[in-house]
Amino acid sequence: MFLESTREVRLASRPTGTPTAANFEIASTPVPPLKAGEVLVKNLWMSVDPYMRGRMVDRESYVPPFQIGKPLDGGAVGEVLESTSPRFKVGDVVLHQFGWREHFVAADTQVHAVDTRLAPPQAWLGAIGMTGMTAWTGLTRIAHIKAGETVFVSAASGAVGAIAVQIAKLQGCRVVASVGNEEKAAWLRELGADAVINYRTAGDLTAALKAAAPEGIDVYFENVGGAHLEAALNVLKPNGRVAVCGMIEQYNATEAPKGPSNIALVIMKRLRLEGFIVSDHWGAYPEFVALMAKWLAEGKIQTRETIREGLEAAPDAFIGLFRGENTGKMLVRLS
Amino acid sequence: MFLESTREVRLASRPTGTPTAANFEIASTPVPPLKAGEVLVKNLWMSVDPYMRGRMVDRESYVPPFQIGKPLDGGAVGEVLESTSPRFKVGDVVLHQFGWREHFVAADTQVHAVDTRLAPPQAWLGAIGMTGMTAWTGLTRIAHIKAGETVFVSAASGAVGAIAVQIAKLQGCRVVASVGNEEKAAWLRELGADAVINYRTAGDLTAALKAAAPEGIDVYFENVGGAHLEAALNVLKPNGRVAVCGMIEQYNATEAPKGPSNIALVIMKRLRLEGFIVSDHWGAYPEFVALMAKWLAEGKIQTRETIREGLEAAPDAFIGLFRGENTGKMLVRLS
Numbered sequence: 001m002f003l004e005s006t007r008e009v010r011l012a013s014r015p016t017g018t019p020t021a022a023n024f025e026i027a028s029t030p031v032p033p034l035k036a037g038e039v040l041v042k043n044l045w046m047s048v049d050p051y052m053r054g055r056m057v058d059r060e061s062y063v064p065p066f067q068i069g070k071p072l073d074g075g076a077v078g079e080v081l082e083s084t085s086p087r088f089k090v091g092d093v094v095l096h097q098f099g100w101r102e103h104f105v106a107a108d109t110q111v112h113a114v115d116t117r118l119a120p121p122q123a124w125l126g127a128i129g130m131t132g133m134t135a136w137t138g139l140t141r142i143a144h145i146k147a148g149e150t151v152f153v154s155a156a157s158g159a160v161g162a163i164a165v166q167i168a169k170l171q172g173c174r175v176v177a178s179v180g181n182e183e184k185a186a187w188l189r190e191l192g193a194d195a196v197i198n199y200r201t202a203g204d205l206t207a208a209l210k211a212a213a214p215e216g217i218d219v220y221f222e223n224v225g226g227a228h229l230e231a232a233l234n235v236l237k238p239n240g241r242v243a244v245c246g247m248i249e250q251y252n253a254t255e256a257p258k259g260p261s262n263i264a265l266v267i268m269k270r271l272r273l274e275g276f277i278v279s280d281h282w283g284a285y286p287e288f289v290a291l292m293a294k295w296l297a298e299g300k301i302q303t304r305e306t307i308r309e310g311l312e313a314a315p316d317a318f319i320g321l322f323r324g325e326n327t328g329k330m331l332v333r334l335s
Numbered sequence: 336m337f338l339e340s341t342r343e344v345r346l347a348s349r350p351t352g353t354p355t356a357a358n359f360e361i362a363s364t365p366v367p368p369l370k371a372g373e374v375l376v377k378n379l380w381m382s383v384d385p386y387m388r389g390r391m392v393d394r395e396s397y398v399p400p401f402q403i404g405k406p407l408d409g410g411a412v413g414e415v416l417e418s419t420s421p422r423f424k425v426g427d428v429v430l431h432q433f434g435w436r437e438h439f440v441a442a443d444t445q446v447h448a449v450d451t452r453l454a455p456p457q458a459w460l461g462a463i464g465m466t467g468m469t470a471w472t473g474l475t476r477i478a479h480i481k482a483g484e485t486v487f488v489s490a491a492s493g494a495v496g497a498i499a500v501q502i503a504k505l506q507g508c509r510v511v512a513s514v515g516n517e518e519k520a521a522w523l524r525e526l527g528a529d530a531v532i533n534y535r536t537a538g539d540l541t542a543a544l545k546a547a548a549p550e551g552i553d554v555y556f557e558n559v560g561g562a563h564l565e566a567a568l569n570v571l572k573p574n575g576r577v578a579v580c581g582m583i584e585q586y587n588a589t590e591a592p593k594g595p596s597n598i599a600l601v602i603m604k605r606l607r608l609e610g611f612i613v614s615d616h617w618g619a620y621p622e623f624v625a626l627m628a629k630w631l632a633e634g635k636i637q638t639r640e641t642i643r644e645g646l647e648a649a650p651d652a653f654i655g656l657f658r659g660e661n662t663g664k665m666l667v668r669l670s
Contacts, residue, residue, distance in 0.1 A: 061603050062603055238397070244601050247598070247599045257596050257599070260598060261592050263560070263595060267580070267612070268389065274606070
């Protein structure tokens with residue numbers, strides 16, 4: 001097989017506020033011939049994730065920022081088209097970080113085989129991939145949820161949130177979920193959430209959360225920030241824990257966001273807030289995969305996907321995350 | 336001995352904002368005769384502590400609120416004047432929670448003998464009492480400081496702060512201290528602080544903290560809140576910890592305080608903020624007493640006291656805490 005060029009999405013300019021199409025550009029790029037120990041991969045699916053917004057800012061962080069004029073990257077799965085590596089053969093499905101492009105050539109150490117008998121290719125970006133691993137890590141390795149506890153999950157219809165709700169239920173917790181519309185609320189009820197708050201219509205979020213959890217919450221799985229965090233602090237029980245996974249409400253802020261005015265409650269209630277990045281926990285991924293494969297096989301974890309078609313749709317798919325356009329995992333199908 | 340009446344400080348009204356003298360009243364109260372197993376105690380010293388402000392608000396908390404028209408209470412040490420208990424004899428020095436009064440009668444289970452050979456009576460309210468135990472708990476049981484780490488302590492000339500600075504130094508940490516005037520700054524340097532910030536003159540606190548700790552801080556011992564917390568979040572290293580002991584800046588707030596606008600840094604830096612109340616850790620008090628008695632005997636912990644004389648001075652001593660009038664422990668000498 002000979003492939004002269006492919007296409008990739010590059011960062012055209014750094015966004016101010018919510019990203020727009022103008023911050024992205026699609027460009028052709030040559031595909032180099034394979035050296036020894038390399039693979040040529042055709043991407044099947046790519047992930048768009050809120051954390052990528054942080055990489056569009058030029059600042060020191062846990063991953064280097066995206067560079068203007070260079071391709072973006074992120075989780076994706078693809079099929080091996082050509083291999084000079086003994087580790088991969090044509091047709092293998094691999095997981096890697098070369099998203100935002102149609103094809104690429106990489107060393108065989110930079111891609112990882114996935115077992116499509118356990119879950120379909122795109123699930124390795126979702127329930128059994130980084131998304132599910134994030135939900136499981138926050139609940140079990142950060143918040144240390146216990147059966148019988150009440151867990152509040154915000155952005156509960158999002159990729160991570162929807163898995164977090166179901167894992168918490170599987171662990172014997174009572175779950176309160178917050179979502180942004182009634183359709184999502186109905187889905188969360190299907191997933192087993194014991195109470196669902198539509199934060200757009202609920203009015204005072206503290207009152208809504210108190211009504212949903214009259215005895216308080218033990219754990220808050222934080223995806224949103226702002227009023228959600230403030231309400232959670234108000235309603236957390238003594239010794240409550242907050243697993244801080246994300247604060248999507250703040251990622252596009254153009255001025256300093258309002259912090260939680262009730263942060264002093266951490267003293268009186270002896271609360272623990274802990275931020276985490278899933279990549280720090282990658283050593284536990286095999287343990288998670290075994291668990292999740294079993295849950296998926298038993299039909300105990302349900303997923304939805306919001307799918308956009310083609311590389312051209314990738315910027316809009318990403319931007320849609322901040323408009324709540326996805327139910328479950330937002331994916332771009334590349335092939 | 337027969338004592339007909341004594342005096343106590345009562346809560347006259349609940350403060351709005353910073354407490355004033357009008358929120359307190361001094362009243363006579365009868366001293367009942369002793370029943371079996373009781374002691375009559377004459378107080379020698381009483382403690383005033385910022386946390387008492389929280390008890391002046393009528394709300395659910397980890398200790399019940401003070402009641403209007405009733406005596407305040409809090410840590411104090413006194414001398415047994417009369418005893419019908421086999422556990423105490425006249426002249427014993429005891430630690431207890433019957434502060435804000437000159438004498439009291441209580442069951443022998445409500446007072447605790449202290450060893451004045453290890454430390455003078457008032458030290459059992461300070462370095463070797465709740466104050467020191469609070470500093471030690473926050474550093475070792477919440478923040479888990481390690482030798483070689485950089486620790487930032489705010490309100491470092493306060494009772495808890497000054498002990499925290501010295502314990503962190505004894506554990507091999509580098510210490511940055513923040514205080515409110517130059518005299519306090521000079522004392523902190525004497526105590527071994529590696530860098531001292533006068534927050535009233537430092538200008539931008541984040542810049543000052545970065546200058547004092549160019550490689551960042553590992554631990555923040557939080558006593559203040561507001562701009563201090565925001566600066567600490569900015570300068571904490573990845574995996575940094577915040578032991579949240581107090582937020583004195585907020586205790587007298589009459590409107591919702593500004594929360595930390597940079598709270599999202601807990602995600603990128605994987606920070607842990609944990610509030611604590613020393614009384615939850617009382618089981619470890621014997622361990623702490625053994626340590627602190629040794630440090631005091633070796634001259635490794637220095638203390639200062641700001642002393643007010645007589646029960647009448649107690650309200651003003653308490654109010655002075657919020658004006659930064661104390662260097663080290665604020666005490667009221669009652670006898």
